[in-house]
Amino acid sequence: MSVAFIALSILWLGLIAYAVLGGADFGAGIWNLFAVGPQAKRQIQLINKALGPVWEANHVWLIFLIVGLFSVFPSAFAILSIALFIPLTIALIGIVLRGSAFIFRTYAIDTTAPITTWWSRVFSTASLVTPFFLGAAAAAVASGKIETTNGNVQTDLGAAWMTPFALTIGAMAILLCATLAAVYLSVEAHNDHDETLAEMYRIRALIAGAITAVLGTLGLLLSPSEAPILWQGLLNRALPVVIATMLIGLATAAALYYRRYSLARILIILETAFLLGSWGLSQYPYIIPPHVTIENAANDPNVIVILLISIGIGMVLILPALYYLFSVFKLSTPAPDLEKKEEHTASEVSQEKSI
Amino acid sequence: MPDLLAARAQMGTSLAFHIIFSALGVGLPLLLCIAEGLALFRKDKTWMMLAHRWARAAAILFAIGAVSGTILSFELGLLWPTYIKFAGAVVGLPFALEGFAFFIEAIFLGLYLYGWDRLSPRAHWLCSFPIWISGLASAWFIVSANSWMNTPAGFVIKNGKVVDINPIQAMLNPGTPFETIHMILACYVATGFGVAAVYAFGMLRGKRDDYYRKGLMLAMVMGVIAIPLQIISGDANARFLVDAQPAKLAAMEGVFKTQQGAPLEIGGLADPNTGKVIYALEIPRGLSILATFNPNSTIKGLDAFAPADRPNPLPVHTSFDGMVASGFFVLFIALLFWFLYFLKKRTVPTNRLLLVGIVLSGPLSFLAIELGWMVTEFGRQPWVIYGYLRTKDAVTTAPWLNISFLIFTLIYVLLAVALTRLLLGVARSPLPKVEMPGNTQQPERAGV
Numbered sequence: 001m002s003v004a005f006i007a008l009s010i011l012w013l014g015l016i017a018y019a020v021l022g023g024a025d026f027g028a029g030i031w032n033l034f035a036v037g038p039q040a041k042r043q044i045q046l047i048n049k050a051l052g053p054v055w056e057a058n059h060v061w062l063i064f065l066i067v068g069l070f071s072v073f074p075s076a077f078a079i080l081s082i083a084l085f086i087p088l089t090i091a092l093i094g095i096v097l098r099g100s101a102f103i104f105r106t107y108a109i110d111t112t113a114p115i116t117t118w119w120s121r122v123f124s125t126a127s128l129v130t131p132f133f134l135g136a137a138a139a140a141v142a143s144g145k146i147e148t149t150n151g152n153v154q155t156d157l158g159a160a161w162m163t164p165f166a167l168t169i170g171a172m173a174i175l176l177c178a179t180l181a182a183v184y185l186s187v188e189a190h191n192d193h194d195e196t197l198a199e200m201y202r203i204r205a206l207i208a209g210a211i212t213a214v215l216g217t218l219g220l221l222l223s224p225s226e227a228p229i230l231w232q233g234l235l236n237r238a239l240p241v242v243i244a245t246m247l248i249g250l251a252t253a254a255a256l257y258y259r260r261y262s263l264a265r266i267l268i269i270l271e272t273a274f275l276l277g278s279w280g281l282s283q284y285p286y287i288i289p290p291h292v293t294i295e296n297a298a299n300d301p302n303v304i305v306i307l308l309i310s311i312g313i314g315m316v317l318i319l320p321a322l323y324y325l326f327s328v329f330k331l332s333t334p335a336p337d338l339e340k341k342e343e344h345t346a347s348e349v350s351q352e353k354s355i
Numbered sequence: 356m357p358d359l360l361a362a363r364a365q366m367g368t369s370l371a372f373h374i375i376f377s378a379l380g381v382g383l384p385l386l387l388c389i390a391e392g393l394a395l396f397r398k399d400k401t402w403m404m405l406a407h408r409w410a411r412a413a414a415i416l417f418a419i420g421a422v423s424g425t426i427l428s429f430e431l432g433l434l435w436p437t438y439i440k441f442a443g444a445v446v447g448l449p450f451a452l453e454g455f456a457f458f459i460e461a462i463f464l465g466l467y468l469y470g471w472d473r474l475s476p477r478a479h480w481l482c483s484f485p486i487w488i489s490g491l492a493s494a495w496f497i498v499s500a501n502s503w504m505n506t507p508a509g510f511v512i513k514n515g516k517v518v519d520i521n522p523i524q525a526m527l528n529p530g531t532p533f534e535t536i537h538m539i540l541a542c543y544v545a546t547g548f549g550v551a552a553v554y555a556f557g558m559l560r561g562k563r564d565d566y567y568r569k570g571l572m573l574a575m576v577m578g579v580i581a582i583p584l585q586i587i588s589g590d591a592n593a594r595f596l597v598d599a600q601p602a603k604l605a606a607m608e609g610v611f612k613t614q615q616g617a618p619l620e621i622g623g624l625a626d627p628n629t630g631k632v633i634y635a636l637e638i639p640r641g642l643s644i645l646a647t648f649n650p651n652s653t654i655k656g657l658d659a660f661a662p663a664d665r666p667n668p669l670p671v672h673t674s675f676d677g678m679v680a681s682g683f684f685v686l687f688i689a690l691l692f693w694f695l696y697f698l699k700k701r702t703v704p705t706n707r708l709l710l711v712g713i714v715l716s717g718p719l720s721f722l723a724i725e726l727g728w729m730v731t732e733f734g735r736q737p738w739v740i741y742g743y744l745r746t747k748d749a750v751t752t753a754p755w756l757n758i759s760f761l762i763f764t765l766i767y768v769l770l771a772v773a774l775t776r777l778l779l780g781v782a783r784s785p786l787p788k789v790e791m792p793g794n795t796q797q798p799e800r801a802g803v
Contacts, residue, residue, distance in 0.1 A: 052468075053468070054465055056421050056461040056464060056465060057461040057462045059421060059425070059461070060454065060461050062425070063424075063425065063454050066429065066432070067428065067453075067454045068451065068454075070439050070440075070443035071443050071447025071450060072447075074444040074447070077432055077439060077440070078436035078437065080432070081432030081436045082751055082752060085751065086753075088429065089429075092426060092429045092433070095425055096766060097766070099419075099422040100419055100422050100770055102418075103415055103419070104777060107411070107414065107781075108777065108780075109780040109781070153752070157753060299444050299520075300444070300520045303444065303445075303447070303448075303522050306448060306522050306523065307451055310448060310452055310455075311451065314455035314458070317455065318458050321458075321485070325462045325463075325465055328466060328473055
């Protein structure tokens with residue numbers, strides 16, 4: 001097993017982390033769009049409370065991916081930057097507007113001012129646009145339509161990602177984010193003893209999850225013609241993982257149906273991990289099919305070893321800190337030695353004007 | 356606009372925007388940490404109020420810093436794929452380490468900003484340490500990568516291929532100690548005087564209570580420690596360039612011809628067409644003395660380099676002099692403040708002229724950072740990796756860079772306007788009411 005493969009596996013784990021954490025943050029932004037009617041204020045408060053403490057940390061996984069990719073596979077990164085210039089630029093604009101609009105609306109002095117409502121809408125729209133283009137970009141890679149000769153991109157800038165396959169996967173990415181967020185929000189609402197909201201997000205999770213499954217199936221049906229290398233890899237290596245992904249999806253739906261919120265949260269994380277895992281496994285050993293492989297794109301092995309060591313040291317610092325962060329804001333049992341004051345009740349939370 | 360110019364303009368705008376937030380991201384957490392520490396150990400409400408107020412501003416500023424930093428990390432590839440193919444292979448390590456520092460910062464920032472009533476006062480205060488330490492580390496790592504672009508090291512080119520890569524050597528390239536220290540000090544100077552300017556402005560409008568005096572004092576302490584060190588560091592940087600990047604030094608100082616006993620040109624316009632610095636104050640042999648301590652030493656001029664390898668001295672010289680002038684103005688104000696402070700038996704001086712000077716020092720120290728980056732970036736041209744890769748060869752082949760530049764410029768304008776409105780709103784909102792730790796009540800949350 002080469003060091004490049006180990007590094008790629010770690011990057012893939014980073015991708016999964018970004019999907020289940022950052023993806024859910026986009027999903028929360030999407031649900032913000034649906035926060036209308038008498039429940040609107042409570043929904044927005046729940047979303048702010050869920051996102052506020054963690055979204056910046058969740059977002060860093062994306063930076064980890066970018067930096068990791070250009071350090072370990074510099075030529076692959078250069079090719080992706082050129083071939084996917086348009087979807088990545090649009091996704092970048094979405095990322096920027098999502099983060100800043102969230103802050104502008106959450107920290108607004110006057111929460112009812114028209115400008116705050118406008119920023120709230122920007123936050124939602126950007127949360128919708130970003131996963132679509134990230135998903136389409138990922139599908140463009142998987143489809144094997146990015147042609148290169150000697151590291152020079154040969155593909156027309158729209159050809160790779162404006163395909164039925166890429167657009168389907170883009171839509172699927174939106175729905176996956178929405179499903180993740182709906183499951184998390186139902187857990188948070190349930191923990192806040194707000195059963196009305198928990199119920200609402202449970203239903204939404206089931207609907208969004210069902211549409212995700214339909215789009216996933218459609219993507220799978222398109223694969224043999226649209227992404228032949230991926231399809232071959234899927235049949236050869238990834239079939240058990242794909243079947244597991246489907247079963248976990250059904251289990252998630254069942255957990256939601258029986259209102260086992262915390263279990264559903266674990267299952268949807270597992271579902272996303274298996275989904276991305278099956279993509280990675282199907283695409284092996286290509287980074288960008290049909291020409292760029294792990295071997296021909298990898299940096300000098302000595303450099304990768306040093307990077308792996310520093311990632312190891314970094315993770316020793318990061319993972320306990322992340323656990324501490326999530327235990328304070330997301331888990332019912334906080335980290336030990338944490339002098340936490342009494343739990344907020346749902347009524348207290350809803351009285352908060354700003355966090 | 357040609358694609359190369361559009362790409363450079365977009366990158367430059369992105370850097371100019373982001374650098375303000377990175378400087379505050381390094382400096383503000385230290386102020387927060389000190390203010391909250393003073394509040395806890397002296398049981399002082401005013402310090403706690405300052406910490407709360409700064410935390411609210413920090414939450415907004417850091418979010419914008421995070422997203423504007425993301426733009427840059429994407430742009431490294433989207434605008435300069437050939438550059439990142441080269442740099443990623445050699446100097447990816449400090450980028451990766453900076454990523455981890457950013458991670459730590461974001462995690463503890465979340466805990467700090469949203470944990471006021473979830474953590475014990477001590478745990479909350481302790482959360483501010485990783486934030487300022489990782490802010491400091493981020494600055495060091497990312498500037499070491501920029502320094503590598505100026506003084507590349509840690510690789511060999513064989514048959515057109517980059518081989519024998521040593522990422523540690525690349526990170527610890529010759530320029531690293533000079534550039535990193537200069538930038539980190541700049542962050543503390545700018546944050547110190549930036550915050551001081553806010554409180555000096557308040558004092559000018561008649562607010563002279565304990566809250567304003569303490570805010571001003573702490574910010575001035577940070578500024579006054581940093582600014583003399585910064586002047587020394589700047590001097591060391593310029594001297595380092597004599598051998599490391601003589602073309603950049605020549606452009607900075609407006610030296611067109613290689614000469615013995617070179618004069619120091621202060622101000623003026625370094626016109627590349629006539630090869631003269633016009634309207635400048637000239638100090639004979641000044642540059643030779645400053646650069647080498649020898650009035651007769653030879654300083655390389657731009658004529659020592661092929662025309663295709665010369666940076667344009669006009670923006671470089673002007674930016675350089677603007678930076679130095681801002682630095683000395685800020686130093687003067689800092690000295691005056693402390694002179695009056697001790698003269699008046701340790702009371703915060705409230706002389707109107709001095710307060711006006713402090714208000715000016717805030718924007719001027721940020722201007723100095725912007726100009727300093729223009730010196731180092733314009734001064735490195737036409738290279739993106741000095742001596743190895745030209746900027747024109749690094750730009751992407753993707754089309755529509757004009758449109759991309761236009762869109763991002765509009766985004767920056769939008770963000771700047773919205774941010775200014777929001778921060779002014781925060782500054783005008785009533786002061787937070789703070790319950791000191793030890794009380795069983797929870798701190799006031801709304802309006803913090």
